[in-house]
Amino acid sequence: MTQVSDAARAYSRANSDKFLDELKAMLRIPSLSGDPAHAGDVRRMAEWLAEHMAGLGLDQVEVMETAGHPVVYGQWLGAGPDKPTVLVYGHYDVVPAELADGWDSDPFEPLVRDGKIYARGATDDKGQLFVHVKALESYLQTSGAAPVNLKFLIEGEEEVSSPNLKPFIVEHLELLQADVAVISDTSMRTIEEPAILHSLRGMTYIEVEVRGPRDDLHSGLWGGAVHNPALALSQILARMFNDDNSIAVPGFYDDVVPLTEAEREMIAKTDLSEAQYKASTGVPAVWGDAAYNIRERIAARPTLDVNGLWSGWSGPGPKTIVPAKAGCKLSCRLVGNQDPHKIFQQLKAYIESLAPPTVTVEVRLLTTGKPALFPFDSPAMQAAERAYVAGWGAQPIFTRGGGSIPVVADIADLMGIPVVLMGFGLADDGLHSPNERFSLEMFQRGIETTIVYLEELANVIRNT
Amino acid sequence: MTQVSDAARAYSRANSDKFLDELKAMLRIPSLSGDPAHAGDVRRMAEWLAEHMAGLGLDQVEVMETAGHPVVYGQWLGAGPDKPTVLVYGHYDVVPAELADGWDSDPFEPLVRDGKIYARGATDDKGQLFVHVKALESYLQTSGAAPVNLKFLIEGEEEVSSPNLKPFIVEHLELLQADVAVISDTSMRTIEEPAILHSLRGMTYIEVEVRGPRDDLHSGLWGGAVHNPALALSQILARMFNDDNSIAVPGFYDDVVPLTEAEREMIAKTDLSEAQYKASTGVPAVWGDAAYNIRERIAARPTLDVNGLWSGWSGPGPKTIVPAKAGCKLSCRLVGNQDPHKIFQQLKAYIESLAPPTVTVEVRLLTTGKPALFPFDSPAMQAAERAYVAGWGAQPIFTRGGGSIPVVADIADLMGIPVVLMGFGLADDGLHSPNERFSLEMFQRGIETTIVYLEELANVIRNT
Numbered sequence: 038m039t040q041v042s043d044a045a046r047a048y049s050r051a052n053s054d055k056f057l058d059e060l061k062a063m064l065r066i067p068s069l070s071g072d073p074a075h076a077g078d079v080r081r082m083a084e085w086l087a088e089h090m091a092g093l094g095l096d097q098v099e100v101m102e103t104a105g106h107p108v109v110y111g112q113w114l115g116a117g118p119d120k121p122t123v124l125v126y127g128h129y130d131v132v133p134a135e136l137a138d139g140w141d142s143d144p145f146e147p148l149v150r151d152g153k154i155y156a157r158g159a160t161d162d163k164g165q166l167f168v169h170v171k172a173l174e175s176y177l178q179t180s181g182a183a184p185v186n187l188k189f190l191i192e193g194e195e196e197v198s199s200p201n202l203k204p205f206i207v208e209h210l211e212l213l214q215a216d217v218a219v220i221s222d223t224s225m226r227t228i229e230e231p232a233i234l235h236s237l238r239g240m241t242y243i244e245v246e247v248r249g250p251r252d253d254l255h256s257g258l259w260g261g262a263v264h265n266p267a268l269a270l271s272q273i274l275a276r277m278f279n280d281d282n283s284i285a286v287p288g289f290y291d292d293v294v295p296l297t298e299a300e301r302e303m304i305a306k307t308d309l310s311e312a313q314y315k316a317s318t319g320v321p322a323v324w325g326d327a328a329y330n331i332r333e334r335i336a337a338r339p340t341l342d343v344n345g346l347w348s349g350w351s352g353p354g355p356k357t358i359v360p361a362k363a364g365c366k367l368s369c370r371l372v373g374n375q376d377p378h379k380i381f382q383q384l385k386a387y388i389e390s391l392a393p394p395t396v397t398v399e400v401r402l403l404t405t406g407k408p409a410l411f412p413f414d415s416p417a418m419q420a421a422e423r424a425y426v427a428g429w430g431a432q433p434i435f436t437r438g439g440g441s442i443p444v445v446a447d448i449a450d451l452m453g454i455p456v457v458l459m460g461f462g463l464a465d466d467g468l469h470s471p472n473e474r475f476s477l478e479m480f481q482r483g484i485e486t487t488i489v490y491l492e493e494l495a496n497v498i499r500n501t
Numbered sequence: 502m503t504q505v506s507d508a509a510r511a512y513s514r515a516n517s518d519k520f521l522d523e524l525k526a527m528l529r530i531p532s533l534s535g536d537p538a539h540a541g542d543v544r545r546m547a548e549w550l551a552e553h554m555a556g557l558g559l560d561q562v563e564v565m566e567t568a569g570h571p572v573v574y575g576q577w578l579g580a581g582p583d584k585p586t587v588l589v590y591g592h593y594d595v596v597p598a599e600l601a602d603g604w605d606s607d608p609f610e611p612l613v614r615d616g617k618i619y620a621r622g623a624t625d626d627k628g629q630l631f632v633h634v635k636a637l638e639s640y641l642q643t644s645g646a647a648p649v650n651l652k653f654l655i656e657g658e659e660e661v662s663s664p665n666l667k668p669f670i671v672e673h674l675e676l677l678q679a680d681v682a683v684i685s686d687t688s689m690r691t692i693e694e695p696a697i698l699h700s701l702r703g704m705t706y707i708e709v710e711v712r713g714p715r716d717d718l719h720s721g722l723w724g725g726a727v728h729n730p731a732l733a734l735s736q737i738l739a740r741m742f743n744d745d746n747s748i749a750v751p752g753f754y755d756d757v758v759p760l761t762e763a764e765r766e767m768i769a770k771t772d773l774s775e776a777q778y779k780a781s782t783g784v785p786a787v788w789g790d791a792a793y794n795i796r797e798r799i800a801a802r803p804t805l806d807v808n809g810l811w812s813g814w815s816g817p818g819p820k821t822i823v824p825a826k827a828g829c830k831l832s833c834r835l836v837g838n839q840d841p842h843k844i845f846q847q848l849k850a851y852i853e854s855l856a857p858p859t860v861t862v863e864v865r866l867l868t869t870g871k872p873a874l875f876p877f878d879s880p881a882m883q884a885a886e887r888a889y890v891a892g893w894g895a896q897p898i899f900t901r902g903g904g905s906i907p908v909v910a911d912i913a914d915l916m917g918i919p920v921v922l923m924g925f926g927l928a929d930d931g932l933h934s935p936n937e938r939f940s941l942e943m944f945q946r947g948i949e950t951t952i953v954y955l956e957e958l959a960n961v962i963r964n965t
Contacts, residue, residue, distance in 0.1 A: 071818030132820055139716060139825075197818050224722070238721060242819045251783030252603060255933040256806045257702060257834055257904030258688070261798035262778055264788035267807035267829070268738060275739035278732070314726055319715030324728035324859040334725035342720045342823050343731035345813035350830060354535025354661050355706045355867045356596055357832060357905075358933050359806050361603075365731070366814060368821060370721055395788040403819045440721030441821075469719040469822050 127166025591630025687924025
């Protein structure tokens with residue numbers, strides 16, 4: 038450790054209450070990117086963040102327009118041209134949350150309980166992106182300079198699969214130019230076992246609509262001679278899996294790169310037991326393709342899940358109708374080298390082949406994201422490993438992540454730089470669920486590890 | 502025709518605008534019996550109706566309490582003890598309706614277009630029950646007396662399967678004593694072919710809930726090793742039918758009285774063609790058990806329909822969760838001699854037998870109703886036939902109704918009197934659907950037919 042990073046770490050500890058208050062302000066803004074009714078809140082969030090970063094002394098901060106929600110761009114290039122540049126990616130948007138979903142407190146009125154802050158976006162990704170902002174602040178407020186140049190690319194559409202980010206990167210390649218990208222938008226199993234991800238899954242997300250009669254029908258007057266759309270949809274969904282719980286869509290597994298025996302051995306070391314998985318999720322028994330262990334199924338193998346289902350009457354009491362239509366949201370997590378658009382075509386063709394002549398079936402693509410896979414012997418990855426040892430106080434493990442961050446593959450492909458996924462969340466933070474939370478200890482350790490990491494990077498990465 | 506009924510008919514024609522205004526006032530009250538939030542509206546509807554009937558000169562009108570929504574009771578016994586007494590049953594409650602469901606205008610702001618009045622409850626059953634109120638008014642305002650005594654039993658819980666009506670009838674058997682019951686809560690195919698129903702279907706209505714994880718899970722972090730509850734529910738529903746579209750629940754058909762060849766021949770005469778059924782409903786093709794024709798399937802055979810389905814996220818955009826639970830509403834229309842409670846036990850046992858160990862499945866009974874079947878050679882039925890010829894201007898047919906009016910079997914069983922189902926709706930009135938409507942011509946013809954029917958009944962039924 039140098040005095041410079043020590044001073045920055047001390048500053049971050051001394052200012053933890055201030056940091057927490059700032060994080061709370063950010064969490065109070067319901068920046069739901071998927072709901073047009075919240076577009077104003079999304080913009081307010083972008084403006085709040087830009088104003089906050091400008092106040093810390095960055096060279097340039099800008100709310101930059103896209104075809105959708107804006108990007109917040111910020112840079113501090115004070116380390117000078119002979120030092121490497123780090124691109125920090127994060128997202129300020131969140132998925133929906135309502136008290137009625139099962140939250141113990143208002144999802145947009147952050148509350149600290151037992152060392153955790155509860156709010157939608159606490160861990161995904163407001164709390165985690167803020168780690169990097171606060172690491173830079175800690176340097177600027179102590180030695181007046183960070184050991185590397187920093188660029189921030191904070192988008193507002195990650196939760197709707199970043200439809201406008203790839204064009205944004207293409208258009209601003211020069212502005213964004215960097216030597217390494219760092220992203221904190223993932224999690225580790227326990228605080229003692231920090232994880233660096235070297236793989237993320239991609240996604241194909243579709244919506245299926247089954248239409249029968251033109252209006253809801255009275256089931257007593259018309260029922261018996263119409264194919265109930267909710268039944269027809271159920272019959273289609275029941276055929277998405279084979280009896281062994283593998284996915285029945287023809288060609289689905291064709292492009293999956295088989296796991297090597299060596300990687301399977303590495304994964305086995307961090308496998309979840311059935312008891313652990315049941316305790317974490319609350320399910321009565323595990324499920325899935327028994328040819329793979331639990332960790333493989335949730336991180337290294339492709340999946341298919343029904344994310345939503347609707348038809349007819351779901352309010353209180355009975356309503357004796359044959360619903361006019363039924364629909365579902367359905368998504369696949371993909372692994373290398375599955376192509377999201379090819380998977381969409383396969384899903385569409387299969388579902389259409391299952392559609393009986395008694396109903397009309399429409400399959401619509403909502404979003405896609407490419408899977409990503411990185412080697413973990415690069416200088417940037419090795420520097421991260423050392424930063425955890427010094428900043429976190431524990432040896433990190435390299436793992437595959439089951440989630441999807443669409444931009445990861447795009448950054449790697451378009452900018453030709455490595456992406457280091459330093460996730461500071463915990464696996465049971467409940468992201469996308471009621472009572473999402475972020476541990477304040479993870480927040481603090483994340484800031485200190487990042488402070489050390491910037492110093493480590495300054496030593497090993499040459500500027501381009 | 503006598504001068505007495507002629508005068509009453511003339512009055513009803515001269516006052517059609519007034520009758521329509523009164524009907525509109527009734528339709529403006531959103532008396533949704535299934536939604537606790539509308540309990541106040543349900544009571545307001547009962548009070549409106551009682552006040553209106555009292556204003557017409559009935560001997561006694563009362564809003565009578567039950568364990569649920571109240572009954573409106575009214576009587577006019579001015580015909581004297583040597584004349585028969587007719588019990589009119591109807592219901593002032595309605596099923597839910599929202600503009601967003603596909604209504605062209607506010608479901609609780611009645612609108613007349615092309616000779617029809619559009620509003621929730623227009624045909625089911627406010628418009629139809631009002632026919633009897635207006636028939637009595639027409640007699641009282643002209644000759645000062647009706648040819649028979651009348652009792653009105655208007656309930657507020659028909660749409661939630663009348664949980665408190667049977668106890669009410671048992672408790673007030675003496676008050677309700679009558680020689681025949683008349684109910685207008687059904688429909689005919691066309692205005693030229695009035696129908697008298699001699700059979701109604703019963704019902705078993707259940708709710709099924711499938712629970713997996715304790716909260717919604719992030720599909721990227723946990724998906725692949727949990728049995729998706731929406732998938733599990735779909736897999737269960739897909740097994741409710743055999744490949745020939747007969748119902749797969751073991752024992753389901755055991756107590757069904759087979760249709761006789763004679764009745765099948767009678768039904769065949771009023772069968773719907775596939776083209777007619779498609780035109781009326783808008784489905785691309787008909788569906789069902791091919792061993793029976795369409796009319797049999799929708800009126801004389803038992804059915805199973807999914808009335809509602811829900812799980813996870815159904816709002817705009819993608820949400821990448823594994824839902825914690827999934828649910829559905831499911832109901833069976835039953836025919837003689839199926840027992841609704843036995844059917845519930847069969848459904849429950851079958852669904853539980855299909856439930857995999859990876860999820861928890863709960864089957865709850867919502868409501869039941871017994872099927873009913875009447876001979877059509879009774880004096881009251883024959884009088885109705887003559888009333889249609891004179892009052893409507895067409896020979897009626899006797900048909901089976903596919904719907905359920907739970908009280909019909911109860912009235913017949915408990916009071917030992919015949920029930921005559923003189924439905925003044927049209928098959929395409931859209932009851933329980935968006936844009937429910939009632940033809941003003943049907944309203945007028947219904948009133949006049951009822952006026953004649955009361956006179957016919959006075960001639961053929963002896964007082965008890």
